[in-house]
Amino acid sequence: MKVTRIACSKNLNAHKYGQLAEQARRLGQVRSLAWRKYGALAGVGVSDRTIRDQWMKDGTAETFGVLATDWKETLRDAVADIKANREAAKALVRQTIRRRTTDEAERKRLFTALKRDQWVDDPYLSRLMRKHWKHGQNRTANQIVVRSDLYRTFTVTEGGDVWLAVPSLVRRQLIAIPLNTTVAPTGTLRLILRDGRVEVHYQIDGSSLKSSQRSCGTAKIGVDKGYSEVLTDSKSNHHGQELGGLLRTESDFHKAKNARRAKIQAVAEKARAVGNSAKADRITRNNLGTKKRNRRRRAFEACVRSVTFTAARAVIDKAKHVVAEDLTRSFPAGKKLGKNTNRRLAAWNKGVTAEALHSVSERRGSALTLVNAAYTSQVAPCCRILGTRKGDRLHCTQCGAVWQADHAGAINVLERDGDPDITLHTPHPRVKQIIQERADRRRTRLPVQDSSTPVRRAKYPSQATKLRQQ
Ligand SMILES: [Zn+2]
Incomplete structure (x- = not known):
């Protein structure tokens, strides 16, 4: 696995920076052209070499005003971006196929056609691709x-x-x-x-x-992603508890700041409407800039990343095998996150957590298994039935135990590994059905008087009784 390293310039003089900025601006135009011409259907199956030869032949290359080696490398980069954009859409299409197509052979045919970029001729596939593949646009000029x-x-x-x-x-x-x-x-x-x-x-x-990293632990641990902390493990340890506060503070700050920016924006628009464009320009320049906002965002993101990676490291200090939910697919497609900054930040953090678990376990030599996350935060581990969730507490309606929801989630995630019926791609409703069928089967097998003291409970007595006493 590749790891990105970042070095920074120190005391670079303004003239050199200006030269580089102009170079980056011109290369940004090359990127934009690549996206505009090959960002959609026209770019399917076209390599950067083909585009390069085309641009050299028809004279497009001479309009760039940069060295040939520079724009060629930028073109290669842009084409790779376009491909990544297309592959992301394919992942969504594959999800849909998995849900809708039950016939094994047909499913395989669709996957292969998708992989080989032959979806253009298949009406069903091209319809799905049109739906999920949004034409991208270049915004990079630096x-x-x-x-x-x-x-x-x-x-x-x-x-x-x-x-x-x-x-x-x-x-x-x-x-x-x-x-x-x-x-x-x-x-x-x-x-x-x-x-x-x-x-x-x-x-x-x-x-x-x-070689320079500490080695991983020896246990097999399940982890659940919480909202107030980065991870809770199946041994009821919370990692990265400062995350909740960080996200909340940032979200509150944005809310207040955006309200004030909107007010200033309104003043500027009003000034422009009555013809006072000097005033409007002044406001836009002095009061509605993005420099400080961007600087704050970068600092915040760096801070959250550091907390998240520390939490992942703490888990892997103890674990040889980590079982986690597949965080990249846990938000149902099409569910709008709306204007709620807090939820948007939490969704962003899920991606960071997934990345942290992935890269830290890779580097430290522990295994990472991703499992289906459906209903893991709602099943009471004591009786394995769907419990009632109240805030961060999960009540078992059968034995009356009270669980800390994230802890229960981590235990369930751990048990999903090796589950014969619930695989990573089992659809959400089917998972619920399986859980209920299993509960029914246990209920009919066990005598009635036994069901109030299930055998499973002995496994986690301390947590259940401790919470019940509260
Ligand atoms: Zn129970």
Whole structure:
């Protein structure tokens, strides 16, 4: 697995930054053109080489005003983005096929056609793709991709910080960027220009880091994603409890801030309506900027990522095998999150948590199994029936035990691993049916007087009794 490393420029002078920014702006136009022309059907099955040859032949390339190596690399990057955009739509289409098509052979035929990009000729598939594949648009005009053989790194003083020399707009004239690190970046570089600084993103092989990492634990642990904390494990430990506060504070801040911005926006619009465009421009420039907002967002995201990764590391300190719900599919498609910032932030954090579990277990050598999350937070682990949820408490209607909902969820997630009937792709309603059928079967098998003291309860007596006493 690849791990991204980021180096930053240190004391880069404004003139150099300006040159790089102009280069990135022109390359942004190349990206936009690629998206506009090949972002939809016309781009299916077309490689970046074909587009490149086309653009060199018809003279499009001469209008870019950048070096050939630069725009070619950017084109390759844009085509990869377009492909990723298309593959994301395919994942949704595959979900639909899994739900709707029961015939095994037909399902296989559809999957293959989708994979080989032959869906255009299939009416059913192309209808699904049209539905899920939204035409993307380029919004990137601050990036420069530099191929590994086109830059060089050097140090000015022995053992000092590294300098990076990258191509400029003029052939054979390099721009030297001082970096804030003594480690030279390697491979293909992505320079991202932000607020007068250059971030140098590059990838290294994650497996080479393995030796420097602590090894994982020995237990098999189930984890559940909560709202107030990053993860709760099946041993009732909560990890990353500061997450809830972070999300709430940020959400409250945004709510207040956005209300004030809307008010100022209204004043600006009013001024423009009566012809006072100088005032409107002044407000837009001085009061409605995005610099501080972006800076805050980046700081917040970095903070949440750090909390999330710490929580994942804490779980893997103890676990050899982690069982988690598939966080990337837990929000039903089509369910709108609306204007509620808190929920939107929580949804975003799910992705970060999934990434953290994935990359930390990869690096530390533990296994990660994803299971179906349907109803895991509603089944009482004591009697395995659907309990009643009240806030973060789950009441078992059969034996009267009270569970902390996330803890119960983590136990259920753990038990889903190896479940013969409920697989990762079992549909939601079918899962409910299976749970109820099992409960019915147990009820008829057990004598009536026994059902009030189920055998299962002995397994987790402390938690159940502790909570009942509260
Ligand atoms: Zn129970």
